[in-house]
Amino acid sequence: MDAPAGTSLGDVTLGELRLAARNHGMPLEALRYAVTPVGLHYLLVHYDIPAVDPQSWRLTLGGAVERTLSPSLADLRAMPAVTRPVTLECAGNGRALLGPRPVSQPWLTEAVGTGEWTGVPLRVLLDEAGLRDDCVELLFTGLDRGLEGGVEQNYERSLPRPDALGDDAILAYELNGEPLPPQHGAPLRLVMAGWYGMAHVKWLGTITALTEPFRGYQQEVGYRLYDSEGKAGARLTRMRPRSLTIPPGLPDFMTRERFLDVGPCRLEGRAWSGWGRVERVEVSVDGGCTWDDAQLGEPVGDRAWRGWSYVWQAQVPGSYVISSRATDAAGHTQPVEPPWNLKGYANNEIERVPVTVRGGA
């Protein structure tokens, strides 16, 4: 297969490395934490982290509303609050596993994390402003600004009115019980539980009630599934199911290969889906030829990952490939073949974790 424009069959470019050096994945051993500690949650920043003074900052909510609002952070903190654990994954997670590889932020499988977000249900603020009947979408504009695809822009994305009024939309000012860190959108970000990360607009400046669908860059050009001719297909919304394993045994520093000793090995991991509760996780230690059901723990929340475990009797020294596969209540599961698309979104192919089992003494 020839590599279409914007993709590569070769090694990682300096441009991709620049992105990988500043954005970061969650080291997979951090799957052990039900709620990801700050600093281990994945992070993708499109432009620069903006410097925002939380004292003088105000949110503006305007457009097709009865009353324009401009609450301060203190105003928002005085409103009814919810706290929810939410699993958040970048839509580009798995991109660098594709062949040819779409050239952008080169995620392997680590672009995920679960935060405990506290904030105001978006609906509360929209009710206070009074959405006019002709409002069809809500636009969320961040304070981060840069160039992308030749367009100078603030990062901004819209949500259909029904989604914005649903339970999954939160205006969050705390993460894990502390004020939002700068890199996660301080002083306020949108959390859109169950959706890929692109919907969770950080460093919110304004919310605009629109009477026409938003046609900006991050909605029409970015975050869509393209075919190899560059034709834009569906928009990205909810996260496809995925399961990941805490890499067992010991790592090699340079190769990240795993080594473990003969004997029983308790495999553990976590699985999630934006389309419904994870109902089943299966484990394979032979590269996906045979599968066994894992034991499921309770989900950390109704929009957060679910732990699983499986005891593997690693009796024979040699090379193995560990995989796990999630299936959700909506019947979605994970594919063996990566779902290739030109920009490398939503690749929820089954993980492959090579391990070497070493003989006893």
Added chain:
Amino acid sequence: MDAPAGTSLGDVTLGELRLAARNHGMPLEALRYAVTPVGLHYLLVHYDIPAVDPQSWRLTLGGAVERTLSPSLADLRAMPAVTRPVTLECAGNGRALLGPRPVSQPWLTEAVGTGEWTGVPLRVLLDEAGLRDDCVELLFTGLDRGLEGGVEQNYERSLPRPDALGDDAILAYELNGEPLPPQHGAPLRLVMAGWYGMAHVKWLGTITALTEPFRGYQQEVGYRLYDSEGKAGARLTRMRPRSLTIPPGLPDFMTRERFLDVGPCRLEGRAWSGWGRVERVEVSVDGGCTWDDAQLGEPVGDRAWRGWSYVWQAQVPGSYVISSRATDAAGHTQPVEPPWNLKGYANNEIERVPVTVRGGA
């Protein structure tokens, strides 16, 4: 020049990407913070972040001492404490800028951060244990374990006795006023102010007073300056001077190139050295042909970086390269040519930040 074994003239390999995806640099706009917020400080983990229960954990201090000690975290917290801002840089920072490029964690220039560390001066604990006269070094062994260069090992490094007894060695249990996060060495790490990151052993399990110099992997094989034939030279200790600029203007998402408009542009950055106070920072906007002195702020601490600023009159549209150069009280400064060595350590070459100045409306 041919690329010696273990180096590359080509693009970044999948192995390097695996390291870059889990370790992370400090996005350079975070130079704006005197103390780096948690999650933005650079992070390098040799093996896996270990799971340590702070309740049952105890430090063991033994070897050539009068009294073996095994304090709990509560015991350590009850001892005299110090809090110090310390700038910490990875010895491999700048590695991926070298040509040929040593193949390892592919840092550009972001492997730095300044934390405010709180803990017990190491000397206090050593005095309590009573170092025997024949003790020549102190060995610090972490709880993180893996393979490196074919050797299964816990991460461990030693310090000469005089350095261990000096003011720069702290057993830290807090970062920025909070308990250490898992990824920075919870519940206890060594901070060795002024030294490259390899000395700041995380997840401390034991300290051993040695009567012979330590010859383990991270002392004899890792963290030394090698020539191109693979001959090991000097050990790494203190950080060479370096200055970095907050990237001005707006970034392009994909290329990270910077764009700014004609007019005055206030450049700001921070500079540090492990060998003494930074006494001078110079700025160039023409790729190092001409230099002007920057204005210096007060250092954040005696072992922490120092802010600087410089107003650039960006009058003519076009392409520019911004550089800054630090000189310390010991007379060390930064080279134009990268100081090449086989493993890519201590490359403090002068930064080059390409920017495009755009014409007015």
